[in-house]
Amino acid sequence: MPFPTAFTARRRRHxxxxxxxxxxxxxxxxxxxxxxxxxxxxxDVAAMRAVAKALGADKxxxxxxxxxxxxxxxxxxxxxDSSGRVTAIQVGARGLTGTLPPEVGDxxxxxxxxxxxxxxxxxxxxxxxxxxxxxxxxHNNSFASIPADFFKGLTGLTAVAIDYNPxxxxxxxxxxxxxxxxxxxxAISANVSGTLPDxxxxxxxxxxxxxxxxxxxxxxxxxLAGAPLVQLWLNGAHLNGSISFVSNxxxxxxxxxxxxxxxxxxxxxxxxxxxxDLQLRDNMLxxxxxxSLFKLKALKNVTLTNxxxxxxxxxxxxxxxxxxxxxTERFCVQEAGKPCNPLVSLLLEVAAGFxxxxxxxxxxxxxxxxMFPGVTCIQGxxxxxxxxxxxxSGSISPAIGKISSLKVLDLANNNITGTVPEEVAVLxxxxxxxxxxxxLYGKLPTFASKNVAVNTAGNPNIGKDAPAPTAGPGSxxxxxxxxxxxxxxxxxxxxxxxxxxVGVIAGSxxxxxxxxxxxxxxxxxxxxxxxxxxxRVQSPHAMVIHPRHSGSDDMVKITVAGGNANGGAxxxxxxxxxxxxxxxxxxxxxxxxxxxIQVLRNVTNNFSEDNILGRGGFGTVYKGELHDGTKIAVxxxxxxxxxxxxxxxFKSEIAVLTKVRHRNLVSLLGxxxxxxxxxxxxxxxxxxxxxxxxxxxxxxxxxxxEWKKRLSIALDVARGVEYLHSLAQQTFIHRDLKPSNILLxxxxxxxxxxxxxxxxxxxxxxxxxxxxxxxxxxxxxxxEYAGEHPIFLFTKFIDAMFSSIDKHITSNLQQPVII
Numbered sequence: 059m060p061f062p063t064a065f066t067a068r069r070r071r072h073x074x075x076x077x078x079x080x081x082x083x084x085x086x087x088x089x090x091x092x093x094x095x096x097x098x099x100x101x102d103v104a105a106m107r108a109v110a111k112a113l114g115a116d117k118x119x120x121x122x123x124x125x126x127x128x129x130x131x132x133x134x135x136x137x138x139d140s141s142g143r144v145t146a147i148q149v150g151a152r153g154l155t156g157t158l159p160p161e162v163g164d165x166x167x168x169x170x171x172x173x174x175x176x177x178x179x180x181x182x183x184x185x186x187x188x189x190x191x192x193x194x195x196x197h198n199n200s201f202a203s204i205p206a207d208f209f210k211g212l213t214g215l216t217a218v219a220i221d222y223n224p225x226x227x228x229x230x231x232x233x234x235x236x237x238x239x240x241x242x243x244x245a246i247s248a249n250v251s252g253t254l255p256d257x258x259x260x261x262x263x264x265x266x267x268x269x270x271x272x273x274x275x276x277x278x279x280x281x282l283a284g285a286p287l288v289q290l291w292l293n294g295a296h297l298n299g300s301i302s303f304v305s306n307x308x309x310x311x312x313x314x315x316x317x318x319x320x321x322x323x324x325x326x327x328x329x330x331x332x333x334x335d336l337q338l339r340d341n342m343l344x345x346x347x348x349x350s351l352f353k354l355k356a357l358k359n360v361t362l363t364n365x366x367x368x369x370x371x372x373x374x375x376x377x378x379x380x381x382x383x384x385x386t387e388r389f390c391v392q393e394a395g396k397p398c399n400p401l402v403s404l405l406l407e408v409a410a411g412f413x414x415x416x417x418x419x420x421x422x423x424x425x426x427x428x429m430f431p432g433v434t435c436i437q438g439x440x441x442x443x444x445x446x447x448x449x450x451s452g453s454i455s456p457a458i459g460k461i462s463s464l465k466v467l468d469l470a471n472n473n474i475t476g477t478v479p480e481e482v483a484v485l486x487x488x489x490x491x492x493x494x495x496x497x498l499y500g501k502l503p504t505f506a507s508k509n510v511a512v513n514t515a516g517n518p519n520i521g522k523d524a525p526a527p528t529a530g531p532g533s534x535x536x537x538x539x540x541x542x543x544x545x546x547x548x549x550x551x552x553x554x555x556x557x558x559x560v561g562v563i564a565g566s567x568x569x570x571x572x573x574x575x576x577x578x579x580x581x582x583x584x585x586x587x588x589x590x591x592x593x594r595v596q597s598p599h600a601m602v603i604h605p606r607h608s609g610s611d612d613m614v615k616i617t618v619a620g621g622n623a624n625g626g627a628x629x630x631x632x633x634x635x636x637x638x639x640x641x642x643x644x645x646x647x648x649x650x651x652x653x654x655i656q657v658l659r660n661v662t663n664n665f666s667e668d669n670i671l672g673r674g675g676f677g678t679v680y681k682g683e684l685h686d687g688t689k690i691a692v693x694x695x696x697x698x699x700x701x702x703x704x705x706x707x708f709k710s711e712i713a714v715l716t717k718v719r720h721r722n723l724v725s726l727l728g729x730x731x732x733x734x735x736x737x738x739x740x741x742x743x744x745x746x747x748x749x750x751x752x753x754x755x756x757x758x759x760x761x762x763x764e765w766k767k768r769l770s771i772a773l774d775v776a777r778g779v780e781y782l783h784s785l786a787q788q789t790f791i792h793r794d795l796k797p798s799n800i801l802l803x804x805x806x807x808x809x810x811x812x813x814x815x816x817x818x819x820x821x822x823x824x825x826x827x828x829x830x831x832x833x834x835x836x837x838x839x840x841x842e843y844a845g846e847h848p849i850f851l852f853t854k855f856i857d858a859m860f861s862s863i864d865k866h867i868t869s870n871l872q873q874p875v876i877i
Contacts, residue, residue: 098128098142101164108161113154143167151175163187174198186211197221209233221246230255244268259284260721270294278303280727284719293317316340323414327351339363345414347372366419370398390425401427411455417448439463446470453656456481468492476656478502519664653728655735662692695736722778724801724811745802752797774808
């Protein structure tokens, strides 16, 4: 029939055309793919061929060294992007026996480098060009060494595993601090030596740190608590000192500190809600086991065996896997849950003042206090405590006053600090007290017994009150000068000298414009990107007011909606028995950060004039050094300038500063509220303030800042402020951002300081009232301050710097400079 015949012919023609089109499409796709392969980066091709030969992958994995790693038949374990760049080398556990060549560093788009579980040898090469590298897995190999600056340039790293390599001895390099995104770092059994660096605590993303079985030594820096760690493995090393650094690390889930040389008491574990695995065995830890430990609901595993733990044997909850062998400790009784002899408990209170020293814990066995070395008894009553030459530190515990039968107290030739408690002086039978050759201070109390013989020789500050700080102008930062940015004092008016500084001052202005312009741009970019500058506030409580303003009428104060006029953040107080006396103790709900006044007097040489770093309107900043060599800045407030409101504001600042942790914010390490004392303890910043390097460089024998360094500092400031605005748990406004409040470390990394005028932003980001009284440094108050635009911070910072420059020029030059 004609119709079917015609239809069949047309269908065949269509099928033929379709077949030809399909063939053409295939040819085009093949051509495009061939073209893509031809466009592979020549440098990546060359680098991968070198890698193939060095790893022996041409034989083991069949890599075609004459071919293209990104060709349609891509090399096994190699990934490329659409532009022909190598993005990943994943050849773990493939039996490779070669080396890792330096040409890997030419693969500048590489994001993953995985060569774990092979037999690679030789040194790890420097890879400074791999800023895009995120994951480095090189564990379980035979690499012989790691370069001193291996992490330089690897700023994109998020995970590193270099465990179980026989490296030559090496220390954690300073270049690791620049890896701001690093979340996991593991170098188990990698021959790491030296001490743990402070910068680990300033790494904002670090969650898992594994450094087990290395040659680490010395104490763990308190700054480590600044990192948001959930896992910390430091077991099997030679670390010593206290484990008090753990106190504020409440986000921990796993803590392994076993098989070290740690001493002193266990911290309070209240608030460690996620901790499930705690390994503390094989140390020299002392003192009672805190009750809070076995109240943790998440806790599954705990080991405490082979320490010097004291007090009662703890009762182990059902379902908890616990390794606690009573016969390896110094428990008063080995039966779990049975209390100690009351006199043994009393002696432990005495030992607590000396921080449960190892010298006493080693010898105090059993439940009979009269059998303890250094303890003398008559008919079961304690009559003598002889602890001379025991290397004791800490302070004299008021608990000694509870031993009413005590006749002799000998604490000679130790390192005890603090004052002699009134409770000791009222002991009715005391006949001899030897306190010679310690570091005691203050006036001796009046002893109840007229026949008591008191020996205080060798205590140079005994009988002396602590020197009161003198308030003065300028910033109270922990800087070498702490003074004002103005450099007019001491100017001899020499025209040649002044004119020679014109170029440097003009350069400072230009550098400030360039660097801080970028800061402002970055801040504005972050604002536009977030579109919710004040959107993370989780509490209606008000701003924090640092009691810092001097009462000048040249200041203006901004109040934020939803605030509390008394400081906002909640604080609880616990009081000593003398609730209205000079020894009242106030504790803020901010974790275990309380530092005794005795300790602070000791580390600052009794607040010596020689230790002063700077003075401010509310007190003096002193340099201190802890027993482990850690340097701190101790900000001691002037007692007479703070009323009840000032106390509330002071406690509010503590409550806020314990919530903000960032590598570009100066860290609060602790505080002291004792009687009239109001003291904050910060990390020490050895290079002082930015204002010194910008405006006082000549007076301090410093070199003017290079432009690249100015830009780096500006970016550091921007990162710190962005954290306060957008990344912290709550949103805070600094309000006093100026060069004298920017501190510099040894590496010239900048940190924002002086949070005295910080405000907690409300949910809507708007201010509803403006008081006429100023709080802060006189200068430009941006109109955006009362709105929701965060750029005001950078505007104010720039204006303050220009005001300082203007003042510097006016007071040092004979005629104005036109720039």
